[in-house]
Amino acid sequence: MRAVTFQGPGEVRVEERPEPRLEHPDEAIIAVEASGVCGSDLHIYHGRVPVEPGTVIGHEYVGTVLAVGDAVTRVAVGDRVLGCFHVACGSCTACLRGDYHRCERGRTFGHGSNLGSLPGTQAEQALVPFADVVLRKVPNGMAAETALFAGDVMGTGYHAVAHAGMKAGDTVCVLGLGPVGLCAVQAAVAGGAAHVFAVDSVAQRLDQAARFGATPVHLTEGNPKAEVRGASGGRGADVVVEAVGTPAAIEAAIGLARNAGTVSGVGVQVGRAELNIGLAWLKGLDLRLGLANVIAHVDRVLALLDAGKLDPSPLVSHRMRLDDAVEAYAIYDRREALKIILTP
Numbered sequence: 001m002r003a004v005t006f007q008g009p010g011e012v013r014v015e016e017r018p019e020p021r022l023e024h025p026d027e028a029i030i031a032v033e034a035s036g037v038c039g040s041d042l043h044i045y046h047g048r049v050p051v052e053p054g055t056v057i058g059h060e061y062v063g064t065v066l067a068v069g070d071a072v073t074r075v076a077v078g079d080r081v082l083g084c085f086h087v088a089c090g091s092c093t094a095c096l097r098g099d100y101h102r103c104e105r106g107r108t109f110g111h112g113s114n115l116g117s118l119p120g121t122q123a124e125q126a127l128v129p130f131a132d133v134v135l136r137k138v139p140n141g142m143a144a145e146t147a148l149f150a151g152d153v154m155g156t157g158y159h160a161v162a163h164a165g166m167k168a169g170d171t172v173c174v175l176g177l178g179p180v181g182l183c184a185v186q187a188a189v190a191g192g193a194a195h196v197f198a199v200d201s202v203a204q205r206l207d208q209a210a211r212f213g214a215t216p217v218h219l220t221e222g223n224p225k226a227e228v229r230g231a232s233g234g235r236g237a238d239v240v241v242e243a244v245g246t247p248a249a250i251e252a253a254i255g256l257a258r259n260a261g262t263v264s265g266v267g268v269q270v271g272r273a274e275l276n277i278g279l280a281w282l283k284g285l286d287l288r289l290g291l292a293n294v295i296a297h298v299d300r301v302l303a304l305l306d307a308g309k310l311d312p313s314p315l316v317s318h319r320m321r322l323d324d325a326v327e328a329y330a331i332y333d334r335r336e337a338l339k340i341i342l343t344p
């Protein structure tokens with residue numbers, strides 16, 4: 001089968017790889033119908049997230065089940081399914097608490113040996129461990145390019161809002177309008193936020209957030225703090241979603257949140273940082289950080305997609321063939337694409 005492999009910084013290749021084979025009774029093999037190229041694939045492409053040369057990459061996918069192990073009961077051969085970007089066992093202590101994102105046997109597709117050596121999904125076929133926990137049937141009539149958002153980008157946008165405990169009537173501010181931030185805007189609107197402010201410095205992204213129902217605020221030409229306070233009786237945002245992944249964005253989020261509000265950081269953070277932690281303490285903020293628990297949310301996200309209350313389709317800017325992955329990564333690297341869908 002053909003698969004997209006990482007070769008070195010700035011270099012991917014479409015290569016022939018052996019088809020996967022079932023090795024454990026909880027696994028499934030799927031014929032991939034569509035796979036997405038994600039911002040975290042770009043971290044790998046740039047070498048910021050190290051993976052071994054030759055690693056098959058990609059972690060967003062929709063496909064048809066080709067084979068299942070004896071222990072798989074929730075999906076069957078022939079089912080059209082989508083999957084989550086990481087796998088979880090469903091039976092360890094973390095999973096029994098619902099913390100699937102911290103599963104003791106968790107592995108992430110297409111991220112090399114650091115995250116469990118699970119081959120990626122930008123390929124003609126993919127092996128899915130713990131298939132009953134990780135896979136869901138695609139609702140009838142849903143496009144592959146919509147469904148694949150549930151297992152990663154929309155799941156993360158939804159998590160950013162749900163994990164913050166947002167309630168209907170809250171004022172929400174989203175910092176960073178990449179695909180995850182724009183999905184968080186949709187999730188906040190769908191969840192009944194009274195006001196959603198969307199902050200970025202790219203005009204097209206601000207326009208898209210406005211079409212999703214947010215009030216766009218330019219990061220430097222506008223005044224996010226004044227806008228948020230103006231809409232909240234001077235208090236600040238109940239929930240601030242940070243979808244940038246820099247310490248400066250966390251610091252800005254601390255400034256925008258109301259007293260006893262919540263900062264929900266889903267942007268990837270690395271290393272140490274200097275923050276105004278005293279301000280966070282004085283405000284009594286909840287700081288909620290980390291990888292999204294997409295398995296915990298995937299059924300609700302699918303229900304909202306199926307009902308049309310979440311619709312990521314405007315984010316899909318490019319539809320390309322798997323064989324054109326080299327060009328797809330180059331386009332994405334030049335920031336000319338918001339979301340690229342690859343089909344084998």
Ligand SMILES: [Zn+2]
Binds near residue numbers: 060085153
């Ligand atoms: Zn992703």
Ligand SMILES: [Zn+2]
Binds near residue numbers: 090094095104106
């Ligand atoms: Zn587990």
